[in-house]
Amino acid sequence: MIEFQQVSRSYGEKLAxxxxxxxxxxxELYSLLGxxxxxxxxxxxxxxxxxxxxxxxxxxxxFDVVTCTRQAVALIGYVPDQPFLYDKLxxxxxxxxxxxxxxxxxxxxxxxxxxxxxxFELAEFVDELxxxxxxxxxxxxxxxxxxxxxxxxLVVDEPMVGLDPHSIRLVKDLLKLEVxxxxxxxxxxxxxxxxxxxxxxxxxxxxxxxVFDGTVSELRQRFGGEQQSLEAMYLALTAAxxxxxxxxxxxxxxxxVRITNE
Amino acid sequence: xxxxxxxxxxxxLAAGPSxxxxxxxxxxxxxxxxxxxxxxxxxxLRQLLTTARLRTALVxxxxxxxxxxxxxxxxxxxxxxxxNVGMAGATYHAPTVRFVFHLFFASLNVMLVFSSxxxxxxxxYNSPETQYLLTLPIRSERIVLYKFQEAVFYxxxxxxxxxxxxxxxYGIVVGAPWSYYVLxxxxxxxxxxxxxxxxxxxxxLVIHRLPKLRKIVVFGAAFAVLAIAGxxxxxxxxxPQSRLFGSEWFQETxxxxxxxxxxxLPSTWLTNGLLEAARxxxxxxxxxxxxxxxxxxxxxxxxxxxNALFLHVLTVWAAKRLFRVSFSNFAxxxxxxxxxxxxxxxxxxxxxLFGFPKPLQLLIIKDWQLLRRDPVQWxxxxxFFGLLGLYFLNVDRFNNPHSDIGYMTWINMVSFLNLAVxxxxxxxxxxxxxxxxxxxxxxxxxxxxxxxVERDTILWSKFWFASLGSWVPCALLxxxxxxxxxxxxxVICVHQLTCVLLCLGLASIAVGFGAMMPNFHETSPSKIAAxxxxxxxxxxxxxxIMVVVVLTALPCHxxxxxxxxxxxxxxxxxQYLKMWLIAGTGAAIIVGAIATVxxxxxxxxxxxxxxFI
Numbered sequence: 001m002i003e004f005q006q007v008s009r010s011y012g013e014k015l016a017x018x019x020x021x022x023x024x025x026x027x028e029l030y031s032l033l034g035x036x037x038x039x040x041x042x043x044x045x046x047x048x049x050x051x052x053x054x055x056x057x058x059x060x061x062x063f064d065v066v067t068c069t070r071q072a073v074a075l076i077g078y079v080p081d082q083p084f085l086y087d088k089l090x091x092x093x094x095x096x097x098x099x100x101x102x103x104x105x106x107x108x109x110x111x112x113x114x115x116x117x118x119x120f121e122l123a124e125f126v127d128e129l130x131x132x133x134x135x136x137x138x139x140x141x142x143x144x145x146x147x148x149x150x151x152x153x154l155v156v157d158e159p160m161v162g163l164d165p166h167s168i169r170l171v172k173d174l175l176k177l178e179v180x181x182x183x184x185x186x187x188x189x190x191x192x193x194x195x196x197x198x199x200x201x202x203x204x205x206x207x208x209x210x211v212f213d214g215t216v217s218e219l220r221q222r223f224g225g226e227q228q229s230l231e232a233m234y235l236a237l238t239a240a241x242x243x244x245x246x247x248x249x250x251x252x253x254x255x256x257v258r259i260t261n262e
Numbered sequence: 263x264x265x266x267x268x269x270x271x272x273x274x275l276a277a278g279p280s281x282x283x284x285x286x287x288x289x290x291x292x293x294x295x296x297x298x299x300x301x302x303x304x305x306x307l308r309q310l311l312t313t314a315r316l317r318t319a320l321v322x323x324x325x326x327x328x329x330x331x332x333x334x335x336x337x338x339x340x341x342x343x344x345x346n347v348g349m350a351g352a353t354y355h356a357p358t359v360r361f362v363f364h365l366f367f368a369s370l371n372v373m374l375v376f377s378s379x380x381x382x383x384x385x386x387y388n389s390p391e392t393q394y395l396l397t398l399p400i401r402s403e404r405i406v407l408y409k410f411q412e413a414v415f416y417x418x419x420x421x422x423x424x425x426x427x428x429x430x431x432y433g434i435v436v437g438a439p440w441s442y443y444v445l446x447x448x449x450x451x452x453x454x455x456x457x458x459x460x461x462x463x464x465x466x467l468v469i470h471r472l473p474k475l476r477k478i479v480v481f482g483a484a485f486a487v488l489a490i491a492g493x494x495x496x497x498x499x500x501x502p503q504s505r506l507f508g509s510e511w512f513q514e515t516x517x518x519x520x521x522x523x524x525x526x527l528p529s530t531w532l533t534n535g536l537l538e539a540a541r542x543x544x545x546x547x548x549x550x551x552x553x554x555x556x557x558x559x560x561x562x563x564x565x566x567x568x569n570a571l572f573l574h575v576l577t578v579w580a581a582k583r584l585f586r587v588s589f590s591n592f593a594x595x596x597x598x599x600x601x602x603x604x605x606x607x608x609x610x611x612x613x614x615l616f617g618f619p620k621p622l623q624l625l626i627i628k629d630w631q632l633l634r635r636d637p638v639q640w641x642x643x644x645x646f647f648g649l650l651g652l653y654f655l656n657v658d659r660f661n662n663p664h665s666d667i668g669y670m671t672w673i674n675m676v677s678f679l680n681l682a683v684x685x686x687x688x689x690x691x692x693x694x695x696x697x698x699x700x701x702x703x704x705x706x707x708x709x710x711x712x713x714x715v716e717r718d719t720i721l722w723s724k725f726w727f728a729s730l731g732s733w734v735p736c737a738l739l740x741x742x743x744x745x746x747x748x749x750x751x752x753v754i755c756v757h758q759l760t761c762v763l764l765c766l767g768l769a770s771i772a773v774g775f776g777a778m779m780p781n782f783h784e785t786s787p788s789k790i791a792a793x794x795x796x797x798x799x800x801x802x803x804x805x806x807i808m809v810v811v812v813l814t815a816l817p818c819h820x821x822x823x824x825x826x827x828x829x830x831x832x833x834x835x836x837q838y839l840k841m842w843l844i845a846g847t848g849a850a851i852i853v854g855a856i857a858t859v860x861x862x863x864x865x866x867x868x869x870x871x872x873x874f875i
Contacts, residue, residue, distance in 0.1 A: 011594050045593070048397050052590040069586065074285055074399035084394040086298070088305040100294050101398050103284035129305065 001026045001153055001184035002047065007056035008208075009042055016042040018208035020056070024201075026152065029175060029185040031195035034205035035238055040188040041081065043205070044157050047186070048078045060153055074102065077146030081157040081188075083138060087131035091122055091141045094130065095148055102149040116144035119174075135162045143171070147178070154178060154185045160194055172198050196230045206238045285399050295400075295408045317797040325423065333427035340435040359432070360523070360533055366428070367529035368522035370421055371457050372487055377417035379461030379468075380480065385409045386585070387469060387592045396589065406581035410462050417461070418454040425450060429536065438540035441556045445539045445563060452566035453532040459573030466580045470588035473595050528566060535562030607634060618726070621715045625723035629699070630731070639695055646687050647735055654680065654743040671819075673747050678815035680743040681757050682807060684736050685764045689803035692772035696728040697799050698790035700773070700869070704782035721777055721869050725862060728769035737761050753818055756847065760814045763854030767810070768803050774861025775799045777869040806857050810850045817846035 002024040009017040017039045024030045032040045045051040046058055049069045058065045063072035085094055092113060099109030117123050120140040125133065130141065139162065146154060154175075160168050168191075176198050179185055189195055195202055196216050204212040212219060216230055223233050286294065310318045340359075347358050386392050386409050395405050429450075433442050468479050523530060539559035551557060611630050615623045633639055703710060703720070710720055740761050744754045779795030790796060821839040 009594060016594075049586070050393060050396055050590070051593055052587060070285065070399045070401065073397065076397075078397045080397070082390075084390045086302060086391075088302045088309075089298075093301055097294065097298050098398065101286065101291070101400060103286055103399075 001061055002186060003059040004043070005057045007043070007046060007053045007058060009046060009051060009054045015208050017046070020210055022203060022210060022213065024184055024186060026184045027179055027182045028200045029179045029187065029198055031199040031202045032186065032188045032205060033190070033192065033195060033202055033234060038205040039208040040205055041157060044155055044186070044188055048076055048155055049073050075151055076153045076155055077149070077151035079142050079146045079154070079156040079159055081161070083142040085130040085133070085138055085141060088129060090129055091126040091133070094141065095145055098145050099148050104149060112148050116148055120144045136164065136167055139163060139167070152184060154183055156185065157188045158190065159187065160189060160191045168194070192230045192234060204234060204237050211237055288401065288404065291400055291404045295404065314794065314797070316794060317792060320797060320801065329423060329427055332424065333431050336428045336431040337435060340432050344435055356537055360537060363533040363536065364522040364529060367453070367532050368527060371527065371529045374417055374421065374454060374457035375461040375464070376484065377461070378413045378458035379465040381416050382409060382413040382462050382465045383469065383476070385412060386465070387589060396586070402585040403578045403581040406462070406466070406585050407578065410458070410577060413462065414454060414458045417458060421454055422450065433540060436540050437542065439542060439556070441559070442539040445535070445559055449532055449535050449563055449566065452563060452570050453528055455570035456528040456566065456573060459570065459577055462577050463573070463580050466584045466588060469592050470584040473588070473592045528569065531562045531565050535559045535566070538562065605634070621719050622723050622726065625720060626727045629723065629727045633695070643691055647739060650684065650687065650739055651742060654739065654746055673749060674753070674819050677744060677747050677749050677753060677757065678811055678819070681740055681760060682811045684739050684761070685768070685807035685811065686804065688732050688736055688764065689768055689800060689807060691732065692728060692768045692803065693796050693800045694791045695787065696724065696769060696772035697776045697796050698787040699724050700776040701780045701782060701784065701790045702787060704780060705785065717870050718866055721773060721866055725769050725773045728772060729765045732769065733762065733765040736765060756814050756818050759847065760810060760850065763810055763850060764807060767806050767854050767857035770858040770862040771803055771806065772799055774865030777865035777872065780872065806853070809853055813846045813850040813853065817842035
């Protein structure tokens with residue numbers, strides 16, 4: 001459903017995404033991990049059409065995001081790290097605008113809004129101006145907006161930031177259910193425990209490169225220790241990324257692990 | 263969130279877009295964006311009328327006042343032209359009015375290109391809304407058009423405010439037919455669309471090709487325009503006094519600005535369209551229908567509309583091909599990280615503050631550094647004060663012999679008006695930048711709140727920062743005005759004293775009200791200033807300026823004119839006038855002291871009890 005093919009993108013002379021190749025299938029939740037500036041958000045911005053790849057190609061549902069941007073974007077629901085809501089519109093008006101822009105008619109939009117209002121418990125404030133919303137209320141409205149048109153792909157950038165434990169639990173449950181229903185989810189996060197708990201696969205980026213792509217179990221196998229925490233493995237992996245630009249050798253539980261850039 | 267009931271895959275297929283085929287058509291997209299704009303505007307208007315009545319009334323009232331003033335000014339000007347040159351259709355009428363219109367519209371033509379380009383740049387490349395819209399399945403060109411319409415509105419409202427009183431005054435003076443008034447609006451709208459379209463295309467091209475050099479390109483173009491227009495304007499106004507407004511000067515000026523009358527300029531089409539629409543058809547002369555004034559005017563309108571539409575097509579074409587690429591390039595530009603260190607201006611400020619306690623010095627230097635590192639803040643005032651300086655430098659261009667009583671009255675009045683203008687601009691500065699300072703501190707009060715300094719010291723630092731920072735430029739500007747007008751030493755002293763009173767009073771009102779009516783929910787200083795407290799601050803500041811200036815100006819005015827005018831009333835005898843002068847200045851000092859002490863005292867009291875949330 002999502003396909004990055006040897007994608008690179010630079011900011012001036014700094015390479016933000018370096019030769020990224022990645023495929024995520026429908027019904028899969030992929031967590032992208034990495035320190036600040038590792039290239040996660042740039043990769044996501046390329047995926048949702050905000051930036052263009054310098055080299056390589058990105059496809060969503062078979063549509064190239066550069067040549068068929070509109071068709072590709074129509075398949076995506078996006079929850080950005082800094083969500084935008086029109087402060088002079090109510091939550092319902094925002095949802096109506098989104099629904100109509102995705103091609104739903106009035107009745108379909110109304111039904112979809114009711115469904116998401118119930119699901120995200122927005123009824124109490126959905127008819128108030130969004131300028132009066134708390135961070136949690138905004139985040140729930142943005143999730144409702146992203147899922148309003150039943151997208152095939154959901155892209156979420158740091159969804160847990162600023163949420164209380166109860167909301168984090170609900171977001172995790174929601175993502176799991178949507179994935180079980182066939183949705184393809186790409187999540188960028190610093191919350192390693194959440195990534196470990198709900199992801200089918202994880203990717204670790206360091207200095208623009210995808211230094212690991214696989215399941216948490218595969219990562220543990222590479223490090224040779226079943227008891228290794230994801231945090232310890234992540235820190236070791238990203239520290240290696242800091243120390244070397246290309247392929248590197250890591251010491252993991254007494255066993256050398258080769259981290260390649262493929 | 264409630265129980266997570268996920269629709270079946272069948273629902274997903276039924277409700278969601280599986281490809282681009284179900285997406286809205288171009289017209290539907292446009293309708294949805296217009297509806298969005300309408301909803302936002304309706305909410306804003308409702309909020310303005312319910313929660314910001316004072317500000318709305320003030321802005322509407324001042325706009326009407328400004329419009330009426332311009333209308334009367336141009337009405338008198340056109341009456342003068344008609345009286346001395348003749349009605350529309352007279353031999354020299356059209357060249358004279360055409361010169362005024364050409365110059366006016368050609369200048370606005372250039373300004374509209376710049377303003378629309380800059381506004382579009384900000385709203386397309388630096389706006390969270392655009393970033394959001396780009397993640398929705400909306401056509402790139404539709405997003406650009408949506409933002410372009412906003413740019414046209416924001417860049418041309420000033421044009422409408424300036425041009426409408428001129429056009430209406432001209433129509434009334436020359437007795438234009440009804441068709442003139444009907445054609446006014448379409449002519450102006452078609453005209454503004456052309457420079458705005460050029461600005462939009464230039465904006466897209468510059469960001470697409472030269473995203474790193476955008477500032478250099480804009481400043482370079484502005485400098486080129488100034489380099490061409492500056493010498494021409496200077497040569498016109500620097501003519502010897504004896505030649506000013508003479509027929510030779512007029513001919514030279516017409517010749518110098520002949521480039522504004524080029525046939526290919528949209529401003530020329532607008533001018534010709536307006537003049538033709540205002541022309542009254544001569545009775546009894548049968549002519550070809552295409553020679554009728556209204557038809558001629560309509561043809562110019564058609565010329566403007568066709569060019570505006572052509573530019574519209576070009577804008578859509580450029581947006582389709584360039585916008586997403588340029589947005590991506592702009593987002594991916596490398597921002598330079600510059601190490602900041604203490605500048606020479608910080609050192610000078612530190613040296614000048616040597617008499618103040620150390621904590622106060624540090625707080626004032628911190629506010630100074632914040633101000634100087636934010637060009638948005640000081641650049642507006644640099645422009646305002648720069649324009650005022652230019653005006654003051656040229657204020658004595660139309661002087662007369664110094665013994666003339668009318669001239670002396672004029673000089674004295676203008677000198678005090680200049681002082682009031684400096685005060686009014688200062689009041690906008692204190693409202694826009696000083697008043698929101700306490701509200702803005704609320705967001706990072708954990709820094710100041712945990713420092714071992716009294717809360718009073720924080721407020722005092724704002725007061726001294728505002729009063730000292732505003733006193734230096736204001737005193738220099740007022741001194742420049744007085745020197746150019748060659749006013750007596752006594753008046754210079756009174757003006758400087760008034761200037762000190764204004765700076766202290768305005769700083770105290772802004773700091774005091776800022777502490778009494780803080781707004782910790784808003785992060786934008788302009789929005790804080792635009793609230794009720796900011797508007798009240800502006801109104802009170804304006805009242806204070808008027809009271810202080812009138813108290814010092816009137817006695818001074820009569821004192822200087824005593825014995826020089828034709829009247830010989832005992833009321834104007836020197837002993838009375840000295841008393842009036844002393845009383846007026848004393849009253850101004852008392853009002854100044856009240857305006858300085860009371861708001862500051864109330865502000866300090868409120869600030870001590872303030873809870874930062």
